[in-house]
Structures are given as C-alpha cells and as structure tokens.
Amino acid sequence: MLKALLLENVHPLSVEILAANGVEVVTRSGALDEEELIEALKGVHLLGIRSKTQVTAKVLESAKDLVAIGAFCIGTNQIDLKSAALQGVAVFNAPFSNTRSVVELAIGEIISLTRRLTERDKALHNGIWDKTAEGSHEVRGKTLGIIGYGNIGTQLSVLAENLGMSVVFYDTAEKLALGNAQRLTSMDELLKVSDIVTIHVDGRPGNAGLFGESEFSKMKPGAIFLNLSRGFVMDNSALRSAILSGHISGAAVDVFPVEPKKRGDQFESELRGLPNVILTPHVGGSTLEAQESIGEFVANKMKDYIRTGTTTLSVNLxxxxxxxxxxxxxxxxxxxxxxxxxxxxxxxxxxxxxxxxxxxxxxxxxxxxxxxxxxxxxxxxxxxxxxxxxxxxxxxxxxxxxxxx
CATH class of the missing domain: 3.30.70.260 (ACT domain)
Structure with a gap:
C-alpha cells in the first residue's frame, strides 16, 4: 500500500481523496525541520506540505521511497525542484486555487489603510472616541501600482478598477494589460506615480531583496505599501524606518523572512507595534474556500500521477x-x-x-x-x-x- 504524509494542516478533503484511492494517509499539524522530515519520510511515497516545510536536496536524497510531492499552496520555492527531478520525484502545486483569497485580502487592506481603520479600531478598544477624518481618504481616484502582474496581480487589477482606482503595473516579463491598466517600463516609474504599491512576485531567488530603502525613498510621500508575496523580497527594517519617518503612511505585510513553524509559536518582527500597519500570519490564501479548492486540486494531481503516470502541471517534470x-x-x-x-x-x-x-x-x-x-x-x-x-x-x-x- 502506498503511504502519504500530509503536513501543515492541509484540508481534510485531501485525505479523503487519497484514502479513496488506496493510500494510507498520516497527517501532522506543523512543519518539520530537515532531520525530522528525513526521519518521517521513511517508507513514505507521497508528501504533502504548505509553505513552511523545506524539502532540501538532503531530504530528497534520503527519501528513497518518495514518488511525488504536493505543495498545497502557490509557491514551490520551499522545494529543491532540480534535486526532486533528478531523484524522479514529481512536484505539483496549486497555482490558481487561492488567487481570489489573496486579492480580496489585498483589497480589504488597501481600504483599511487608506481609511486608517487600524488606528480608529485601536483607539476604541482603548476606550478613546477618536472621531476624525484626519488622514482618511477614499480609494476612488487613487493610483494602484502592482509589482508582478501574474495570476494575482491581474485579478487585483480588475477589482481595483471596479473600485474606481487607476492601475499601473510593472513586470519583468511581457504581460497583456487588462482593462485600462497601464504597463510601465520600470519599477522606479511605478513608485513615482503610485499612491499604493503592492508586491505580487514569485519566489524565484532573483526576487530576493527586491524592495529596500532605495525603493521606499522613491515612493510618493504618504503612500501605502503592501507585501503579500514572499518575505525575502522586502527589507523589513527599511519599511520600519519609512513608517516611523512618516514617508510611508501605512503598510500591510502577510509574509516574513523568518516565520514560526506552527500556530501558537512566538512571532518576532521589527514591524510589530507600528502605527497603521497590518500584520497577518501568512494567511493571504488561507480561506476555507481556497484551502478546500487547493486540497482537492493538489490531491487529485497526486492521485492521477500514482494511478496513470500523468504529469500535467507538474512544475519539475x-x-x-x-x-x-x-x-x-x-x-x-x-x-x-x-x-x-x-x-x-x-x-x-x-x-x-x-x-x-x-x-x-x-x-x-x-x-x-x-x-x-x-x-x-x-x-x-x-x-x-x-x-x-x-x-x-x-x-x-x-x-x-x-x-x-
């Protein structure tokens, strides 16, 4: 009998799909470090993870029984894809299943930051009636700059226009603009004209350190910044300085360079406690609808691979x-x-x-x-x-x- 190990609280539907196809399924709630994963993969043929578990070359070389890995998320940068291919291990992900969830979070945060709802909420929880329009604006008429015009960026572009925003975007690849969005030729040009800047790039190594002190300084005074992509693309210290100086009026961050392995663990960041800053624990794609869709999609890809050998949408084979x-x-x-x-x-x-x-x-x-x-x-x-x-x-x-x- 084939055996599957599913980590990081993947949706129960994944268990049902694999079990219905004769797979013995073991689930664990948190992520595992390298040595723990090597030990846990003995006799395991299918591995399911989300974003925390790192599947390194050492893990893959040790996992002699492993046949396929399902990344129950968009990104696959936590997996050594080349080593997986050379070990004959297929990797599948869910590139489209949670885009709507990420986009809706971005829209909600853009409105909340523009209206400074974080500060109004905090004041009331502290017993202070802070009724004022100071620093509060409509998003209608504002310019949204999207860095990375992929599945998420394009869908965000459409919804933002429906709210009356103007949309500009920058992507290193040639991308077709949707609606009235305008493609700009450089990130500097985008930073100069945007009232709100949001990053939606992938996890390739070349995006590390994409946004730092220089980029924040080029943004419009009072602009808003969002990062719902990857933790390593942004310099958190630079954002802290830009917030404290008042150059950036608000920010939302969902991803961090170092993240706790499981729910309930201590979280440390230089961004904690800053005014008009929304911090969320990597939940951009974590809605019940998205997780169910991801669970169904990835589990079926793994099931198809073990039953028929089909590799459609495999990211490494x-x-x-x-x-x-x-x-x-x-x-x-x-x-x-x-x-x-x-x-x-x-x-x-x-x-x-x-x-x-x-x-x-x-x-x-x-x-x-x-x-x-x-x-x-x-x-x-x-x-x-x-x-x-x-x-x-x-x-x-x-x-x-x-x-x-």
Whole structure:
C-alpha cells in the first residue's frame, strides 16, 4: 500500500481523496525541520506540505521511497525542484486555487489603510472616541501600482478598477494589460506615480531583496505599501524606518523572512507595534474556500500521477497527459535527456519479447519521460535492464486502472 504524509494542516478533503484511492494517509499539524522530515519520510511515497516545510536536496536524497510531492499552496520555492527531478520525484502545486483569497485580502487592506481603520479600531478598544477624518481618504481616484502582474496581480487589477482606482503595473516579463491598466517600463516609474504599491512576485531567488530603502525613498510621500508575496523580497527594517519617518503612511505585510513553524509559536518582527500597519500570519490564501479548492486540486494531481503516470502541471517534470492504460502494463521511465534513449528503451523491451501498444515521450530541460503501454506483463529482467541504462533516473510500473462503475 502506498503511504502519504500530509503536513501543515492541509484540508481534510485531501485525505479523503487519497484514502479513496488506496493510500494510507498520516497527517501532522506543523512543519518539520530537515532531520525530522528525513526521519518521517521513511517508507513514505507521497508528501504533502504548505509553505513552511523545506524539502532540501538532503531530504530528497534520503527519501528513497518518495514518488511525488504536493505543495498545497502557490509557491514551490520551499522545494529543491532540480534535486526532486533528478531523484524522479514529481512536484505539483496549486497555482490558481487561492488567487481570489489573496486579492480580496489585498483589497480589504488597501481600504483599511487608506481609511486608517487600524488606528480608529485601536483607539476604541482603548476606550478613546477618536472621531476624525484626519488622514482618511477614499480609494476612488487613487493610483494602484502592482509589482508582478501574474495570476494575482491581474485579478487585483480588475477589482481595483471596479473600485474606481487607476492601475499601473510593472513586470519583468511581457504581460497583456487588462482593462485600462497601464504597463510601465520600470519599477522606479511605478513608485513615482503610485499612491499604493503592492508586491505580487514569485519566489524565484532573483526576487530576493527586491524592495529596500532605495525603493521606499522613491515612493510618493504618504503612500501605502503592501507585501503579500514572499518575505525575502522586502527589507523589513527599511519599511520600519519609512513608517516611523512618516514617508510611508501605512503598510500591510502577510509574509516574513523568518516565520514560526506552527500556530501558537512566538512571532518576532521589527514591524510589530507600528502605527497603521497590518500584520497577518501568512494567511493571504488561507480561506476555507481556497484551502478546500487547493486540497482537492493538489490531491487529485497526486492521485492521477500514482494511478496513470500523468504529469500535467507538474512544475519539475516533463508534462504528459495520460489516460488509463488499455494494455496490461504501463511502464513510466524517467531519464536524463540524451539522444537515443527512446530507441534504447524499445530495443530493451523487444529483446525480452515485450510488445508495445502505445508510447508517449516528453522532455523538459535535462529530464525526459517516456511512458510505454504493453500488451503483457513485463519481465523483471527487462525492468532491471532498463534500470541499468546510464540515463536511468526512476521507473514505475502500473497495472491498468480498475474499470469505472
């Protein structure tokens, strides 16, 4: 029986989906450090994580039984994707399932900061009736600058325009502007004209240190800043200085360079206690609707991979969309992408009298993936011969799926 380890409180629907497909599921609430994860992955074939657990090259090299990893979130920077591919471990994530949740949080925080609701709320909780319009503005007519115009940035752009905001954006890649949004050619140009600046970039290493003292100084006096992307893209000390000086009038931060491993742990940050600053514990995508959608999406991707070998939307392996085999046996062969592998696979199978009913090949960088359906069972000797190839990474053998009711 295949065994799955699901960490960090992934949605219960994920457990139901995997268990219904014959997988023994073990769940744990928090994240694990490297040594804890290595120990926990003994005999585990499927790993489910969110953003806290770091799956390093050392972890992957130790996890000999691991077949697939599901990142129940958008980002995959917590996983060494190259090492996973070279170990033959497929990685799946949920690139679209929680975008609406992040966007709604951003909209709510933009309005709250512009109206200085944080200070009005705090005053009333302290028993002070602070009824004033001082520093409070409408968002209508303001310019929103979006850094990173991907799935989240584009959806935020549309909703912001519906609130009467003007939208400008900057992205290093060529992106089609939606609605009346205007693409700017540099981040400096965006900072100069924006009343509100929000970051929605991905977790690639090149985005580390993207926003610091220089960038804050280029923003309009009294502007508002949001970071709901990655903790390492922003210098928290620089934001603190900009808030205390009054140059930045408010900020919302949902992600941090160092985050506690589990709920209830102590949180430390230089941003605590600052006026008109909203701090949230990495909950941008944490709505019940989003978590259910993510749980269903990622669990089904893992289920499809173990049942049919399909790698559609895998972030580190060649993508093949596969149906249930019509043959007796399906051989999924991950290999280093060099010339002649397909011919060598076929010659090896032919040498052992294996007839091929269907075959698909895809490549992605240095990794190749060939899936072969045969009309008979395959000799162990044939599989051992495939494993002896210099390009071999991993081989999986699947019987046909049970017929649908």
């Amino acid at each position: 060649p993508n093949l969309a596969l149906e249930s085999t019509t043959g007796i046996t399906r051989i999924a062969f991950l290999h280093r992408n060099t010339p002649g592998v397909l011919a060598a696979v076929n010659n090896t199978l032919a040498a052992f009298g294996t007839n091929i009913e269907g075959q698909l090949l895809a490549t992605r960088g240095e990794i190749g993936y060939v899936v072969t359906d045969t009309d008979s069972s395959v000799d162990i000797e044939a599989l051992e011969a495939l494993k002896s190839m210099d390009q071999y990474i991993r081989i999986r053998v699947m019987p046909p799926a049970a017929p649908k009711n």
